[in-house]
Amino acid sequence: MLAQAGITPDAVLAASIDETPLRSETPRLHAERLAAAKARAVADRWEREPALILAADTVVALGRRILPKAESDDDVRACMKMLSGRSHQVITAVALLTPAGALRRRTVLTRVTFCRFDAAAIDAYVQSREGAGKAGGYAIQGRAETFVRHLNGSWSNVVGLPLTETIALLRGNGYPC
Numbered sequence: 452m453l454a455q456a457g458i459t460p461d462a463v464l465a466a467s468i469d470e471t472p473l474r475s476e477t478p479r480l481h482a483e484r485l486a487a488a489k490a491r492a493v494a495d496r497w498e499r500e501p502a503l504i505l506a507a508d509t510v511v512a513l514g515r516r517i518l519p520k521a522e523s524d525d526d527v528r529a530c531m532k533m534l535s536g537r538s539h540q541v542i543t544a545v546a547l548l549t550p551a552g553a554l555r556r557r558t559v560l561t562r563v564t565f566c567r568f569d570a571a572a573i574d575a576y577v578q579s580r581e582g583a584g585k586a587g588g589y590a591i592q593g594r595a596e597t598f599v600r601h602l603n604g605s606w607s608n609v610v611g612l613p614l615t616e617t618i619a620l621l622r623g624n625g626y627p628c
Contacts, residue, residue, distance in 0.1 A: 452612040458621070458628055461499075466492040466506060470520070478512035478542050479558060486546035487554055494548050501550030503626055509543040509611045511587025521588035527577050530588030534598075536567035539587070541609045547620050557620050559613035561604030563591070568598055586611075 453460060466489035472481050489506035497504065511518040513533060521527040540560055547555040581595065582588040589595035591609045607614040621628050 482544035486544035490548040504548040527582035527588040538564040557616040564601040
């Protein structure tokens, strides 16, 4: 997604952290905590010159319930059943760790409403394998877009990185984009 904005990172590193929600943690706070933890985890492993470290985490929520990152067909099926005919929130927290160690954040919320769909539509979506590994069990940039009746907010946020806010965060911290 950064490439769409003309940005090529120096490196892309996975941050291996525990993503289990804390007891009573709201979806927004969960996304913010994970984005910050990812940035710090990468910073701890970064061995080159000081750099801006960008991290993000996206959460799909039904009210206060955080839907899982779908790890199996059953997870995708369960998520799609819950989302059918309902509105949900997609929350992405973006964290930028500066070379001086300051943490800057932006959090974006998008409300998505899915049309009602039947078991055959869910089965077809599960078989597409697009929802595997995705928060809430779907990828809006694929077949799941056909389920969207209404979207209020940032489409790129639902994909996983709110570009407008990310670019503003980078520019505001000296990155020439």
